[in-house]
Amino acid sequence: MPIAKGYAATDASKPLAPFTFERREPNDDDVVIDIKFAGICHSDIHTVRNEWKNAVYPIVPGHEIAGIVTAVGLKVTKFKVGDRVGVGCFVDSCVGCASRDVDNEQYMPGLSVTYNGVEADGKTPTQGGYSDSIVVKEGYVLSIPENLPLDASAPLLCAGITLYSPLRRWNAGPGKKVAIVGMGGLGHMGVKLGSALGADITVLSQTLSKKEDGLKLGAKEYYATSDAETFKKLAGTFDLILCTVSAEIDWNAYLSLLKVNGSMVLLGVPEHAIPVHAFSLIPGRRSLSGSMIGSIKETQEMLDFCGKHNIVSEIEKINIQEVNAAYERVLKSDVRYRFVIDIASLN
Numbered sequence: 001m002p003i004a005k006g007y008a009a010t011d012a013s014k015p016l017a018p019f020t021f022e023r024r025e026p027n028d029d030d031v032v033i034d035i036k037f038a039g040i041c042h043s044d045i046h047t048v049r050n051e052w053k054n055a056v057y058p059i060v061p062g063h064e065i066a067g068i069v070t071a072v073g074l075k076v077t078k079f080k081v082g083d084r085v086g087v088g089c090f091v092d093s094c095v096g097c098a099s100r101d102v103d104n105e106q107y108m109p110g111l112s113v114t115y116n117g118v119e120a121d122g123k124t125p126t127q128g129g130y131s132d133s134i135v136v137k138e139g140y141v142l143s144i145p146e147n148l149p150l151d152a153s154a155p156l157l158c159a160g161i162t163l164y165s166p167l168r169r170w171n172a173g174p175g176k177k178v179a180i181v182g183m184g185g186l187g188h189m190g191v192k193l194g195s196a197l198g199a200d201i202t203v204l205s206q207t208l209s210k211k212e213d214g215l216k217l218g219a220k221e222y223y224a225t226s227d228a229e230t231f232k233k234l235a236g237t238f239d240l241i242l243c244t245v246s247a248e249i250d251w252n253a254y255l256s257l258l259k260v261n262g263s264m265v266l267l268g269v270p271e272h273a274i275p276v277h278a279f280s281l282i283p284g285r286r287s288l289s290g291s292m293i294g295s296i297k298e299t300q301e302m303l304d305f306c307g308k309h310n311i312v313s314e315i316e317k318i319n320i321q322e323v324n325a326a327y328e329r330v331l332k333s334d335v336r337y338r339f340v341i342d343i344a345s346l347n
Helices: 042-048 150-157 159-169 187-196 211-217 228-233 251-255 296-309 320-331
Strands: 003-008 017-022 030-039 065-072 084-087 090-092 133-137 177-181 200-205 221-224 238-243 258-266 287-290 315-319 338-342
Touching: 030 084, 030 150, 042 320, 065 133, 065 150, 084 150, 090 133, 150 159, 150 296, 150 315, 150 338, 159 187, 159 238, 159 296, 177 187, 187 200, 187 211, 187 296, 200 211, 211 221, 221 228, 251 258, 315 320, 320 338
Parallel strands: 177 200, 177 238, 200 221, 238 258, 258 287, 315 338
Antiparallel strands: 003 017, 030 065, 030 133, 030 338, 065 084
């Protein structure tokens, strides 16, 4: 079995530490990838600290993976050695399921997530991108456009698609007013992507500390939600609100910012149940929805769109030995705007 090196969590209360483990033997339809960069997602922190109560240790996190193909199986046709590729939040799905829908496969049964899951055999643990290599079935490997830097492209595999998918589904584009709640690792991608799609983007952030960045990245307006006047001024303004934060907020106040037929879409995962009054929805025929990443098809569409518009994440690159300190900084919102691990630092 191929041996990989990485960093893993072995307990919810312990820091990530060096870890050596076995990757599965490549099959004829597999692609072997030399991982160059791995983004840090807030989901990584939730998972390794067992905050979602589903952790199975040891866990090698990481589902924002960018690297280079080093080998391909005999039946692989889409990739060759030397190609620039990415791997996102899942590495397999139930291709034989009667309910399979390639446009919505991230919501279908039988999904094999990139880490803290199992392979299609139902027993082999999946381990993620905080490691030097990975073996992935061809259909779940993505092409990264040549003009995009690999390091800043890594977060597109989760943060990018998490924002692109709802922007596309709710038809963000010219003539649409879209609010992005939170100017962080997810939110800043919403500003970039929404602006490139032609929508009128407003950032709603707790303070104005990142206003200059938001306007530079494509937002037309930027408001502090700590100011009660913001909600009075913007009442009934937006066609779409994308909420990227996991903090507790006044949901009814945010819903009041929607136009008739407007939609608020949750991308962050609050710890507690969401208290929403019926009259925040009924009088304006408003909706409250959720969205989770995107299909492989849509993720490749997003990457191609980013290539066309030269869109990547704003990153701070770190060595893997700094990962535990980076986690604490993420929790303090002390990064602009996504940490990316340079996997060469493993050696």
